[in-house]
Amino acid sequence: MKVLALDASNRPLSIAVLEDRQILATTTTTTHQKHAQFLLPIIDGLMKDCGLKPADLDRVVVAYGPGSYTGIRIATATAKVLAFTLGIQLVGVSSLQTLALNFTRERQLISPMFDARNQNLFAGLYRIKDGKPTVVIPDQHVELSRWLTKLASYKDESIIGVGDADHFPDQLPANFTMAENLNKLPQAANLGLFGQTLPAVQDIDSFVPNYLRLTKAEADWQKLHPEEDSSSYVEKV
Amino acid sequence: MKRNLMMAFESSCDETSVAIIENGAKILSNVVATQIKSHKRFGGVVPEVASRHHIEEITICIRDAMQEANVTYDDLDAVAVTYGPGLVGALLIGVTAAKMVAWAHQLPLIPVNHLAGHIYAARFVEPIEFPALALVVSGGHTELVYMPKEGEFQIIGETRDDAAGEAYDKVGRVMGINYPAGPTVDAMAAKGNDTFDFPRAMDKDANYDFSFSGLKSAFINTYHHAEQVGNKLNHDDLATSFQNAVVDVLVDKTLRALKNYPVKQLILAGGVAANNGLRTRLSAAIDQLPATQLIMAPRKLCGDNAAMIGAAGYVLFKEGHFAGLDLNADPSLEFDWAPDVIQ
Ligand SMILES: Nc1ncnc2c1ncn2[C@@H]1O[C@H](COP(=O)(O)OP(=O)(O)OP(=O)(O)O)[C@@H](O)[C@H]1O
Ligand SMILES: [Mg+2]
Numbered sequence: 001m002k003v004l005a006l007d008a009s010n011r012p013l014s015i016a017v018l019e020d021r022q023i024l025a026t027t028t029t030t031t032h033q034k035h036a037q038f039l040l041p042i043i044d045g046l047m048k049d050c051g052l053k054p055a056d057l058d059r060v061v062v063a064y065g066p067g068s069y070t071g072i073r074i075a076t077a078t079a080k081v082l083a084f085t086l087g088i089q090l091v092g093v094s095s096l097q098t099l100a101l102n103f104t105r106e107r108q109l110i111s112p113m114f115d116a117r118n119q120n121l122f123a124g125l126y127r128i129k130d131g132k133p134t135v136v137i138p139d140q141h142v143e144l145s146r147w148l149t150k151l152a153s154y155k156d157e158s159i160i161g162v163g164d165a166d167h168f169p170d171q172l173p174a175n176f177t178m179a180e181n182l183n184k185l186p187q188a189a190n191l192g193l194f195g196q197t198l199p200a201v202q203d204i205d206s207f208v209p210n211y212l213r214l215t216k217a218e219a220d221w222q223k224l225h226p227e228e229d230s231s232s233y234v235e236k237v
Numbered sequence: 238m239k240r241n242l243m244m245a246f247e248s249s250c251d252e253t254s255v256a257i258i259e260n261g262a263k264i265l266s267n268v269v270a271t272q273i274k275s276h277k278r279f280g281g282v283v284p285e286v287a288s289r290h291h292i293e294e295i296t297i298c299i300r301d302a303m304q305e306a307n308v309t310y311d312d313l314d315a316v317a318v319t320y321g322p323g324l325v326g327a328l329l330i331g332v333t334a335a336k337m338v339a340w341a342h343q344l345p346l347i348p349v350n351h352l353a354g355h356i357y358a359a360r361f362v363e364p365i366e367f368p369a370l371a372l373v374v375s376g377g378h379t380e381l382v383y384m385p386k387e388g389e390f391q392i393i394g395e396t397r398d399d400a401a402g403e404a405y406d407k408v409g410r411v412m413g414i415n416y417p418a419g420p421t422v423d424a425m426a427a428k429g430n431d432t433f434d435f436p437r438a439m440d441k442d443a444n445y446d447f448s449f450s451g452l453k454s455a456f457i458n459t460y461h462h463a464e465q466v467g468n469k470l471n472h473d474d475l476a477t478s479f480q481n482a483v484v485d486v487l488v489d490k491t492l493r494a495l496k497n498y499p500v501k502q503l504i505l506a507g508g509v510a511a512n513n514g515l516r517t518r519l520s521a522a523i524d525q526l527p528a529t530q531l532i533m534a535p536r537k538l539c540g541d542n543a544a545m546i547g548a549a550g551y552v553l554f555k556e557g558h559f560a561g562l563d564l565n566a567d568p569s570l571e572f573d574w575a576p577d578v579i580q
Contacts, residue, residue, distance in 0.1 A: 081337040233275030
């Protein structure tokens with residue numbers, strides 16, 4: 001199976017091309033935030049390095065959120081339209097879980113987190129089981145203080161903080177250790193390996209980023225109109 | 238000659254649209270998914286909401302457009318896309334989708350200016366002959382564009398503040414009309430009388446620029462003042478008075494521009510080009526200029542759609558004007574000013 005994997009959820013941009021368990025080529029950059037501009041040239045370059053054409057691909061694996069709305073939308077749109085137009089398989093993986101893929105020590109707890117500003121986070125808690133991160137506390141948009149309360153029951157275990165964990169050096173409890181070096185960055189190669197073990201998306205049309213947060217306008221509206229059916233806001237004319 | 242088939246994408250604001258166009262002139266399909274119902278809830282387009290809707294609709298629009306046109310990817314020769322101006326997050330969905338279709342099927346990618354698209358909606362009425370002048374009136378723009386030859390667009394005048402469509406939406410809102418208010422205000426204007434005599438801003442100035450914010454303020458002040466003294470104004474008369482003020486200035490300035498820029502064709506395009514008052518008045522006015530033919534974008538192609546992007550894209554295709562895989566959205570893309578205009 002030939003696989004393209006990509007993560008553009010935040011500032012790092014990571015892309016990999018794999019054939020089954022073999023990583024054919026991968027790059028991870030942290031130099032810019034113009035993912036819309038750089039993503040496809042990098043994909044194209046890696047594919048050419050591997051001697052592959054787009055039509056050779058069998059599956060696209062994408063980190064589809066949470067993260068920067070623009071970042072996850074570019075990655076998700078890229079993967080969604082590519083899978084659709086080539087008629088190949090599509091797999092979405094949590095962008096937080098993608099960071100947890102950097103760790104393999106059995107039973108290790110990992111708390112990937114993205115800074116959502118004003119002391120808010122996108123965060124989840126994962127535990128390595130049979131070599132893979134499994135969900136302990138599901139991904140959520142949460143206040144830092146609330147998140148730390150949720151983690152309190154794991155205070156006797158060490159937790160690896162990854163992602164933007166180092167934005168809160170003085171607020172994280174003592175059982176946190178910070179990921180370092182390459183482990184700090186999402187690795188699309190790991191994403192591509194992990195994504196091969198997952199079932200493909202059934203309905204590509206309805207595949208959208210996992211924002212984990214309503215827009216403010218939408219949230220305010222739903223508060224005022226709890227009964228309203230929101231399924232038909234877009235009409236074909 | 239083999240026919241050219243282009244897939245075109247448009248997602249600059251609140252419509253997701255995919256079209257299949259033959260030789261830049263024939264619409265095989267033009268699928269438009271509009272988000273108006275969603276943004277109505279908020280009284281205007283909310284950018285993040287728009288971006289989210291675009292990614293929900295994009296593959297559905299591609300599939301429907303191909304099915305309706307009865308084409309496969311092998312039939313396609315190029316992919317065109319609006320890359321600006323517009324909302325950056327909204328544009329990015331069309332741009333990304335177009336890039337992926339082009340890359341996956343090894344097709345040239347054609348970057349289209351949204352306003353060139355609006356102008357080329359007129360191409361579906363008749364071939365454009367040059368030199369031409371376009372009056373583009375939409376939700377975000379009001380400008381006079383001189384086209385000395387195919388593929389060249391030069392601004393000779395534009396609004397200094399609000400766009401005409403924006404002014405329609407704002408005065409409509411004051412009268413309690415949902416976004417987008419243009420069509421409703423237009424319908425009301427047909428029933429009222431011009432009793433308020435609102436200002437015709439910049440009408441006599443020696444340039445081709447427009448201003449609608451003064452008119453909008455005059456309207457709102459009149460309305461609120463009447464409300465305060467418990468006076469109920471006739472909404473149809475308000476609409477007629479507003480519309481006359483807008484149309485007067487648009488028509489006057491366009492006629493004056495035509496004197497300095499004698500052209501074969503005058504093109505009326507953009508969302509507000511659907512306006513009945515404007516269409517009627519411009520049609521009557523153009524009779525004074527027998528050498529100039531008026532082409533009005535078809536009513537159903539005045540608003541945002543991908544068919545117009547395919548028509549404009551075909552011109553670039555013939556010139557071999559292709560984008561690289563690094564194409565990005567350019568939310569503030571603009572035509573250049575004409576070299577002879579002193580701003
Ligand atoms: N019959 C009409 N009379 C007046 N205004 C109208 C009419 N029909 C539509 N409009 C206005 O046209 C505008 C929408 O046009 P369009 O879709 O071209 O704008 P846009 O795409 O938002 O802006 P732009 O093209 O400048 O980026 C709205 O402001 C709407 O109120
Ligand atoms: Mg428009």
